[in-house]
Amino acid sequence: MTVCLRFFRAVTAFIYLMAAVGALAGMGLFCLFLVAVKDLPRVPEPIGRINDTPATEIFSADGRRILTIGGRETVALDGVSYPFIQAILATEDHRFWEHRGVNKMRTVKALWITLFESGKIQGASTITQQLAKNLFFSFERTWLRKFRELLVALQIEAQFPKQEILEAYVNQIPFGVGAYGIGEAARTFFGKSAGELTLAEASLLAGLPKSPTRYNPFRYPERARARQQVVLKRMVAAGMISHEEAIEAEAVSVDLRTQGRSLRVDSYFLDAVMKSLEETYSPEVVYHGGLRVYTTLDAGMQQQAEKALQQGIAELESQMDMTHRAEDTAVEDDNGLQGALVAVDVNTGAVKALVGGRDFFQTPYNRALQNNRQPGSGFKPFLYYAVLERLDKTPADVMVDQPISIPVAGKPPWKPRNFKRTYDGPMVIKKAFTESVNTVAAQLVSAVGPEAVIHTARRCGITSPLNPVYSVALGTFGVSPLEMAAAYATFAAGGVRHPPYWIRRVEDVSGRVLEEHIITGERVLNESINFQLVDMMAGVIDDGTGDMVRRMGFVLPAAGKTGTTNDYNDAWFTGFTPNMSTSVWVGFDRGHGMRDKNNAGITGGRGAAPIWAQFMKQATDGEPPRAFMAPPDIYFKKVNPETGSLAGFWTRDPVAVAMRKGQP
């Protein structure tokens, strides 16, 4: 056989082989088609109906919309800036206007690379395929899913005009930070409409859908910038813009909307709102029902709270030896020093600001609502109220600060100590309270009983589990900052309890009211005894463990109590003016002690009170001073801080105490 003959024979064999392979492939494809078409989803008509779910909107107390869930904003293609259309086409599918749903050449190339170049996966999805995937399919990567996606893309192309497909696509692609569709993206990132986007802005946005998290311009501006340059190069390559225009757009500094961060500022509050709504209405209604939710949030106060907490914690970190701590703790387990702040309107119970941590996106754990942190001495007001009420003691009665041992049935005696480890001997009850003397508190709880303390706490709205043991008076059971702020608001309101709430009203999409909060107040404490306690709590801020508040320049009448737990694990300050009650907690999630570089512990007065003062100064800015209203049967007298006897002009550091008529 000649060489030529052999060649022809080989060619013929190859042709037959290819024909056979082709036929097999054709048959295989047909079989695959039959399999795939069986469960192929129905395509909605019109395709724009994907955006018709009504949005649930959440508003702040002043009526500002602070969050929109679902209900994507649909922008007509005419309303989208031309540079963006060009940029997205150049980036995602430059042959969009030519193909019929699939870019064959690109698909063959991608198939070749995926099959024959190990470790590489090449994508070749057209805009129509991406739309099909986003509308119907999961992100599971299987050949059958890919084939079904392709079939749906072919149907979409056969069924709808190109403009309609492109409009549906640009209105549903994810751009990150909760922005779906070009309308929302333009507003979220640049605070403008989709039609106003410039080439620089459009090219930045067009680069995001590839990986919205990775190219998030708020968090990774450099990556987003690099991606923008890729988009511009593709636009030049596709002949959509000139090289000069690309260079010009690259040089333009893109101003991201600073308000973009406010979405994060409100997040702990919104998290609480969302959880309440889901419990009441079910997730389906919340995410797809289109509710109008009017909350109690004071947006300005919320930002002040966030700022005060951030600054306060940063200041504390600078005082603390964080490097030493980092060695002790596995870094991946550690959320760093954290804090929480809740501000409640005294006269209604409305939650005006709520911050549950330093960064919601870093740690969504809402510390403002979790009841697992001991309040320490912050719980003493409940003890002292019970003592004034049940033992008929007065703030001028004398107790002795001394080492004590209180027998406990079946257990070793309880021997609480003072934080400063010294004992000051006899002192009036008010002084023992303002200086947070543990030994006196221990004597009082043994006299009044832990049940009385718990009863008072419950009346004020503490709902966390509390066991009737003596130490409950020293705050050894976990509570939440929200509970503390609301319970102290009861003291501030003269003994009237207003349950805390954050949703004022809920309406459906047509404005029909589904729920309205009724501001109920229930008198739970005796007004006069409550005033005596408030006077003692004012002493904490004026002369006691919380005097940092005054040193930081907060001048309005206020009362409060510090709280510090064993080993300085928690630092609390909860205090109030006649209008607002605020609780601040600072600590580590895993309960590590807080100590400064000199190994001195961070107390509530040092760790939490400055944050409280900073926040309250801003939150009450411009408010006229308003004193706590004294009931008619209250009178004041000055007493000797050690003997409780009436103070003369020779008495050193007399203490002014509030007395009820009839009390000596």
Next chain:
Amino acid sequence: MPGWSEPQDLKTWIARGLSLRGTVLFLCVVAVLISEVRFSWVEILVGRYLAVTNSHRPELGSVWEQGRLKQVATQTLEQMVTQQLTAQREAREASSLAQLIEGLSASQGAMISAAQFKSLYIQIPEAAARNLFSPILMLRISAEKSWDRVYLERENGQVGIYLLDRSNNVLSYKTLNDQQLKSTGTDPHTLAGSLDEQPEFAGRIYPADRFFMALDTLAPETQRGVLSQPVTLLSAQGIPLRVGVSDEVEADMIRIGIEMDTAQGRQIVLAMGQEWAVWQVRMLLEPRLSKPPSSKMRWPLIREDR
């Protein structure tokens, strides 16, 4: 048909390869391929086929799931709103406070306007009305123009009534227990059985004719104090036999039981009277009660006289 044999020389190979049939077949295949690349007719055909069969395919995928969730949400909301609207309509249409309260469900309160509440309030017996909210308070909050709405709800077996301002602040509220609820009704409340079976009336049971005779001798104001709406008693079935006065006083109100002889047996019709007015009737029925309480004090003096 002759069997296929492999060509043994180049000439035969070429002849066979370039035969008309082979060439046509090859060109057809190439044409089909080129036309597909150029005109995408396979895509179009498949797309059209799928578009035609679209309505027969299942509603699967995230977009349909979203639609379903939206439908569930809409239905749930509609149900809630309908319930609420029904409750509101019933509340608006209630002709008496008792009817309004009866229509309250455990899960659904009712919000009515202050004007409607006032119109219902004036219908209830004066004594019960005074016990509910002081008319002076209502006049005061009306004058202050702060009172806007009233919210009623069931809570722990009782009914809470909240007078609200425009911001939903509670101006005043009252929680009504069973007994107070009964007193808001204009229809007399009845119990089966006789007065002897009710310990609260023991020792204070009088023949009905004597009781009403005594009542008839009193001033109209006192009569209204004892029975604020005697017409409703008249509408009750049966003939009054005996009248009992309760030994329990609550907020200056005292319960009166009128034992009726009906076709179904003995029944007690309950009413609320004001304590001071009932006392006046009792003084007529039991003259010993009219003796001044100081009589005991005078006893030693009488002994001295002896």
